[in-house]
Amino acid sequence: MLGIREEIVKERLGLTSNYAAAYAVKTVDVDVIAAYPITPQTTIIEKLAEFVANGELDAEYIPVESEHSALSAVVGASAAGARVFTATAAQGLEFMHEVLHITSGLRLPVVMAVPGRALSAPISIHGDYQDIMNARDAGWIMIIASSAQEVYDSIIMAYRIAEDQRVLLPVMVSYDGFLMSHTTEPVELYHEEYVRKFTPRNLSRYRLDPRKPITIGVIASPDWYYEIKYQAVHALRESKQVIKEVHEEFNKAFSTNYDLVEKYMVDDADYVLITYGGASSGNAKEAARRARERGLRAGVVRIRLFRPFPTDELVNAVKDAKIVAVVDRALTPGDVYEGPVFSDVVSALYSRNIEKPVISVVHGISQRTMLADDFYNLYKMLDEHAKTGEYPRSTVFLGLRS
Amino acid sequence: MMRLTWRDLPIGGFVIEPGNARNNLTGTWRTERPVIDQDACIRCRICWMYCPEPAILELNKPYTTRGGKKYDMTYEIDYDHCKGCGICAHECPVKAIKMVPEVGG
Amino acid sequence: MKVYFRTIKDLPVEEHFGPGQLTCAGCGPSIAIRWLIKAAGSDIIVVNATGCMEVTTTSYPYTAWSIPYLHVAFENAAAAASGVESALKALGRKGILDTKAKVMVIAGDGGTYDIGLQSLSGMLERGHGVLYVLYDNEAYMNTGIQRSGGTPHFAWTTTSPVGSKLRGKVQRKKDIMSIVIGHHIPYAATANIAYPIDLANKVKTALDYLDEGPAFIHVLAPCPPGWRYPEEMTVEIARLATETGYFPLYEWDHGRIRLNPPSNTHLDKSRRKPIIEYLKRQGRFSHLTEDDIKEIEKEIDEYWDYLARLIKAFG
Numbered sequence: 001m002l003g004i005r006e007e008i009v010k011e012r013l014g015l016t017s018n019y020a021a022a023y024a025v026k027t028v029d030v031d032v033i034a035a036y037p038i039t040p041q042t043t044i045i046e047k048l049a050e051f052v053a054n055g056e057l058d059a060e061y062i063p064v065e066s067e068h069s070a071l072s073a074v075v076g077a078s079a080a081g082a083r084v085f086t087a088t089a090a091q092g093l094e095f096m097h098e099v100l101h102i103t104s105g106l107r108l109p110v111v112m113a114v115p116g117r118a119l120s121a122p123i124s125i126h127g128d129y130q131d132i133m134n135a136r137d138a139g140w141i142m143i144i145a146s147s148a149q150e151v152y153d154s155i156i157m158a159y160r161i162a163e164d165q166r167v168l169l170p171v172m173v174s175y176d177g178f179l180m181s182h183t184t185e186p187v188e189l190y191h192e193e194y195v196r197k198f199t200p201r202n203l204s205r206y207r208l209d210p211r212k213p214i215t216i217g218v219i220a221s222p223d224w225y226y227e228i229k230y231q232a233v234h235a236l237r238e239s240k241q242v243i244k245e246v247h248e249e250f251n252k253a254f255s256t257n258y259d260l261v262e263k264y265m266v267d268d269a270d271y272v273l274i275t276y277g278g279a280s281s282g283n284a285k286e287a288a289r290r291a292r293e294r295g296l297r298a299g300v301v302r303i304r305l306f307r308p309f310p311t312d313e314l315v316n317a318v319k320d321a322k323i324v325a326v327v328d329r330a331l332t333p334g335d336v337y338e339g340p341v342f343s344d345v346v347s348a349l350y351s352r353n354i355e356k357p358v359i360s361v362v363h364g365i366s367q368r369t370m371l372a373d374d375f376y377n378l379y380k381m382l383d384e385h386a387k388t389g390e391y392p393r394s395t396v397f398l399g400l401r402s
Numbered sequence: 403m404m405r406l407t408w409r410d411l412p413i414g415g416f417v418i419e420p421g422n423a424r425n426n427l428t429g430t431w432r433t434e435r436p437v438i439d440q441d442a443c444i445r446c447r448i449c450w451m452y453c454p455e456p457a458i459l460e461l462n463k464p465y466t467t468r469g470g471k472k473y474d475m476t477y478e479i480d481y482d483h484c485k486g487c488g489i490c491a492h493e494c495p496v497k498a499i500k501m502v503p504e505v506g507g
Numbered sequence: 508m509k510v511y512f513r514t515i516k517d518l519p520v521e522e523h524f525g526p527g528q529l530t531c532a533g534c535g536p537s538i539a540i541r542w543l544i545k546a547a548g549s550d551i552i553v554v555n556a557t558g559c560m561e562v563t564t565t566s567y568p569y570t571a572w573s574i575p576y577l578h579v580a581f582e583n584a585a586a587a588a589s590g591v592e593s594a595l596k597a598l599g600r601k602g603i604l605d606t607k608a609k610v611m612v613i614a615g616d617g618g619t620y621d622i623g624l625q626s627l628s629g630m631l632e633r634g635h636g637v638l639y640v641l642y643d644n645e646a647y648m649n650t651g652i653q654r655s656g657g658t659p660h661f662a663w664t665t666t667s668p669v670g671s672k673l674r675g676k677v678q679r680k681k682d683i684m685s686i687v688i689g690h691h692i693p694y695a696a697t698a699n700i701a702y703p704i705d706l707a708n709k710v711k712t713a714l715d716y717l718d719e720g721p722a723f724i725h726v727l728a729p730c731p732p733g734w735r736y737p738e739e740m741t742v743e744i745a746r747l748a749t750e751t752g753y754f755p756l757y758e759w760d761h762g763r764i765r766l767n768p769p770s771n772t773h774l775d776k777s778r779r780k781p782i783i784e785y786l787k788r789q790g791r792f793s794h795l796t797e798d799d800i801k802e803i804e805k806e807i808d809e810y811w812d813y814l815a816r817l818i819k820a821f822g
Binding site: 029031032034058059060062063064065066068069070072073074075076077078079080081082084098099102106201203208209210211213214215216217218219220221224228 | 606
């Protein structure tokens, strides 16, 4: 194992997740970048601008005048056959929202990095997953990373997944705003040749070419819309298979260990926390270790592939637990429970006929501090509820002053 | 056409056959049709120039008028697509085009 | 402008647009698009904003376009075109794609004056080599004749209707050419479907200049249902728009403004046809009083005064 890593790793740098994203984009031979600055994404596009300005990255850098135009420009470029990249967060992601749906409807392999941030109002620059979760119905493949290395690796995989002829869907790689985007971690960067070999271009996909003129972006009546949309829905569901393949290949080529969900001490766990992102998952693992020391069989399932939802992988990971809690860092107000991933988990269990107590927890909204203690207390709470058989039937808002 | 399932269509709603709208016979829309009097027509190209569809064909067909004038072009209406707007008749400088009702004309 | 076509006999024969599109009979914009594409030739990529021309020409499974075509949304044709242009540059440089194709945006007044103004301004500021063609039917026609920033003063539309309190559009038509010229791009021009030779020459001239930066052409294209006139009058009404001085033909060419025929004779008001000739043929102006018409005449005179001063400064 050490052998492969030594060969492929070019250097080890202290990088924030944002810089790691920029380095990944540099290495994959991207053609067109279009982006508009918004906290906490700015350092990604600043680093990319630096790379382009000093000739390290041969790409067209379009400093667009809004996020809506950022995604529109990469849609245009992708339709013309280019490999593209953009990044945004929060209000920017909302501004480009209509184009998110258009991108997946037009089956364009756009890759976008989103360091998650809370949604206005009130305005907040701080991190959570509200913006990311709000985009979950737009038909994109969505990966949630938990470390700077994972951001770097996931963006490389994203190009391979997006451009696969069986997929041809856009991919969003998201992670914690500020807690990851602006936090330095050690990242191993690969030699360009290995990354390029892993991400060959798909030149056979349809594109704008005067030699073979096609029309992209039609209006479809009720007689046709359904089938065209269903193709994209089907492709997203089936992409899970391709995503698994790509992960296996990446793990082999780069000596890594990525999976659709990450299982931490789950095999014999009674109490499982389901988390996503770096801060929650890190805290949960720390809390799980502490809980184990005190005799609780605690485990963590970190969701890495969020769309398409990895139903079987998640269900297999938690089916033997006594009681599960989902820790969401986003809100779905007015919903049955106010945490988005909670609803997905419950649906997943229901779809496989598994009855299990699941508790909805919300934490870390607008970067409200999440302590490992909070997660440890969650394990204690799960233990209590397992004993009494009673558990909360509405979302628990951790950290809220009330 | 309606038998095509989601598996049969190119993805993304892409239309890969250029200009296939010509299979849509918009000529069925009209209530009046233009008729060119080939003897009066001076081959000025104006009707062809202004037709929105376009539904006026410029053909390399020689024609000799009743008055003996020889032309090597002829303009003919593409009745499959002509919507009967009447711009050609209106703009013709010698009024060589008449709009005739489709029904009862 | 450079003269590629001197007379009607020089106009190109090959069609790359239509027939079979779902436009109304007598559609002005359809004439505009037909000549745009004929003049540009087949080595182009069109990026179209949502609107009449997009919806009527790409109704699945049909397309009226025989050239590569992209539609994304309503307000972002300029942004998407910026992306296409950049892609062609990057892919060309990397030897992945070998094409000399030019990029053209086609957008209506709705998608340009109002919702599309931001992305248009961004594209112009960044200097992309894209030709932006605005086909102006002076309202949001595709959704049923609602007023836009390009709708003229007093015109009836469904959102500026004629009632007892308010009679037609209260505001004046936005001067989009001045906004575009303010970006100091190499080339901008007005054109009119009634003058296809002038339009074709301007399109080819503009495409030639794309190596230097963006170009813009504003085409007046009347709409029978929206302007309320019988469909055979489309070209005549377009012609009257220029003959009465309402829609002058002019170019901004590398910092100089030049009037094109017949507008080059219209600085002298007596050479312009009376504006009533243009207004009386359109139902959207049928409610105008004598005072309204005088007001419109005054506005046109003021605009010509402004043009005269521009020509003096930039001629």
